[in-house]
Amino acid sequence: MTRVTDCDSGQAVRVECGCPAYESYRDERLxxxxxxxxxxxxxxxxxxxxxxxxxxxxxxxPPVPVDAPMHQLNRAELNAMLSRVxxxxxxxxxPIWKKGVQEGRAEGEAxxxxxxxxxxxxxxxxxxxxxxxxxxxxxxxRLKAKVAEIAAKTNYAAVPAPAVxxxxxxxTVGPSKVEIPATADASIGIVGDRYVDGGSFVLDIPDTTPxxxxxxxxxxxxxxxxxxxxxxxxxxxxTLAGLLVRGxxxxxxxxxxxxxxxxxxxxxxxxxxxxxxxxxxRQLGDLDREVLAEKLVVWQGPPLSDLAKQPQxxxxxxxxxxxxxxxxxxxxxxxxxxxxxxVGAGWNRARQALIADGGQILELHHTRKSTPGGDxxxxxxxxxxxxxxxxxxxxxxxxxGEPGDPIVKLRHLKQPANDVGPLEILHDGSxxxxxxxxxxxxxxxxxxxxxxxxxxxxxxxxxARMHETDHPNKNDIEKARRKLEGYVKSGRLRRNGKHxxxxxxxxxxxxxTPL
Numbered sequence: 437m438t439r440v441t442d443c444d445s446g447q448a449v450r451v452e453c454g455c456p457a458y459e460s461y462r463d464e465r466l467x468x469x470x471x472x473x474x475x476x477x478x479x480x481x482x483x484x485x486x487x488x489x490x491x492x493x494x495x496x497x498p499p500v501p502v503d504a505p506m507h508q509l510n511r512a513e514l515n516a517m518l519s520r521v522x523x524x525x526x527x528x529x530x531p532i533w534k535k536g537v538q539e540g541r542a543e544g545e546a547x548x549x550x551x552x553x554x555x556x557x558x559x560x561x562x563x564x565x566x567x568x569x570x571x572x573x574x575x576x577x578r579l580k581a582k583v584a585e586i587a588a589k590t591n592y593a594a595v596p597a598p599a600v601x602x603x604x605x606x607x608t609v610g611p612s613k614v615e616i617p618a619t620a621d622a623s624i625g626i627v628g629d630r631y632v633d634g635g636s637f638v639l640d641i642p643d644t645t646p647x648x649x650x651x652x653x654x655x656x657x658x659x660x661x662x663x664x665x666x667x668x669x670x671x672x673x674x675t676l677a678g679l680l681v682r683g684x685x686x687x688x689x690x691x692x693x694x695x696x697x698x699x700x701x702x703x704x705x706x707x708x709x710x711x712x713x714x715x716x717x718r719q720l721g722d723l724d725r726e727v728l729a730e731k732l733v734v735w736q737g738p739p740l741s742d743l744a745k746q747p748q749x750x751x752x753x754x755x756x757x758x759x760x761x762x763x764x765x766x767x768x769x770x771x772x773x774x775x776x777x778x779v780g781a782g783w784n785r786a787r788q789a790l791i792a793d794g795g796q797i798l799e800l801h802h803t804r805k806s807t808p809g810g811d812x813x814x815x816x817x818x819x820x821x822x823x824x825x826x827x828x829x830x831x832x833x834x835x836x837g838e839p840g841d842p843i844v845k846l847r848h849l850k851q852p853a854n855d856v857g858p859l860e861i862l863h864d865g866s867x868x869x870x871x872x873x874x875x876x877x878x879x880x881x882x883x884x885x886x887x888x889x890x891x892x893x894x895x896x897x898x899x900a901r902m903h904e905t906d907h908p909n910k911n912d913i914e915k916a917r918r919k920l921e922g923y924v925k926s927g928r929l930r931r932n933g934k935h936x937x938x939x940x941x942x943x944x945x946x947x948x949t950p951l
Contacts, residue, residue, distance in 0.1 A: 547579040645853045649695050658852035661830020662787050664799045666819050670839025672863040673800045675870055677763055678719040684761055685731045691872055702733045702759035706769035709736040718868030733757040744771035744782030751789045760795055767801040780822025787828055816849050843873050854922055855915045858902060879928055883944040892943035
């Protein structure tokens with residue numbers, strides 16, 4: 437349906453044209469609004485569009501009377517009517533004037549788009565009602581103030597992805613660099629830079645690794661470093677991610693390690709969204725609807741474009757959702773061709789742009805198919821795809837097992853601090869729960885060695901118990917030694933290196949006094 441309004445007389449006509457989509461445009465004397473049905477693509481009543489065109493970015497003057505007569509008109513007659521509309525010549529040939537007009541339009545479009553993305557319908561309508569449309573400068577001033585107010589409430593300035601290019605152009609034109617830093621400078625880093633002096637960069641970091649998930653030096657996910665949960669199908673990657681999302685929203689523990697709460701999460705539910713929804717309901721269903729609505733935003737299905745080919749899009753999606761944590765479920769749906777180094781580098785660039793802007797990211801990914809010739813499940817190389825997918829991460833957590841196994845194993849393949857685990861986990865997918873089935877307690881092992889043999893334990897014995905093998909490799913032994921040294925540092929074990937040819941002996945505090 438096409439409605440043509442003569443702005444001089446207010447006369448309106450309706451044309452049935454079978455148009456495929458909603459669109460609007462304005463000529464010098466006519467405004468044309470097109471719909472393909474009784475409601476437009478975004479659900480507004482066509483009659484309401486006609487009665488209140490100002491609410492729908494369609495401007496008429498004077499207003500069209502509600503009872504304006506309607507006339508049937510065929511396509512040829514419509515074209516003839518439009519061809520008779522006089523077009524006034526453009527006397528404004530001054531290029532500086534034209535540039536100013538273009539910049540003003542870009543600024544206005546960026547501001548309106550930002551507000552549309554971040555206000556409720558009622559809030560946006562109220563804002564439009566209060567705008568002094570006769571004073572463009574005052575309108576712009578109020579829009580900027582409202583955008584700055586929104587930006588002050590979140591870690592990100594709320595510039596949605598469609599407006600990024602407009603703002604990028606806008607920031608090159610002088611005064612806007614000062615006038616709207618909240619909308620763009622702090623968000624997309626076009627004007628602002630990330631330079632810091634060497635003293636601040638080296639000396640002002642915390643003494644311990646700040647953890648999103650972890651305790652002390654046992655950090656499974658560090659702030660400012662991406663984390664990945666990897667594993668074959670059906671071992672609980674989404675279950676673990678859901679438990680972490682709950683912790684990110686309201687705090688709590690997952691597998692005995694504290695999760696920092698208070699975040700706003702964007703969950704990219706790209707891999708079977710309905711299944712993800714059922715899983716999250718089992719884990720988040722007891723939370724208040726208001727909490728979920730305020731702190732969790734879900735994107736359903738694949739992104740609008742390949743995130744590796746357009747690395748800025750991931751950050752743009754975070755802006756639009758006003759989220760400071762992004763959960764990617766799963767990586768195979770975010771980018772195509774993950775085994776290609778160019779794709780891997782593109783994804784890493786998207787990830788690093790988000791992290792550099794203060795965001796956090798958790799990625800779910802799959803491992804390579806197992807091959808004959810031994811178990812390589814302790815190596816980062818088992819993660820499917822380009823090396824750049826893992827090189828840019830701070831932490832990689834691997835879950836191993838068969839689909840549906842009640843007990844799976846967690847290994848910490850890449851660590852920002854101490855190596856956590858290995859852990860045996862009881863996984864109940866139907867309940868959406870995970871709990872520790874059994875963890876090698878090295879302190880209890882040291883006490884047992886003293887009571888039975890009057891001695892302590894060495895790193896090789898600890899590694900053999902931790903990794904369930906009689907022949908631990910050098911890396912496993914070194915990891916066990918570091919864990920034992922950590923217990924010594926905290927006072928939970930003591931070390932004596934004089935009584936063993938196989939290395940230092942570690943005792944529980946109840947054992948003999950070290951010589």
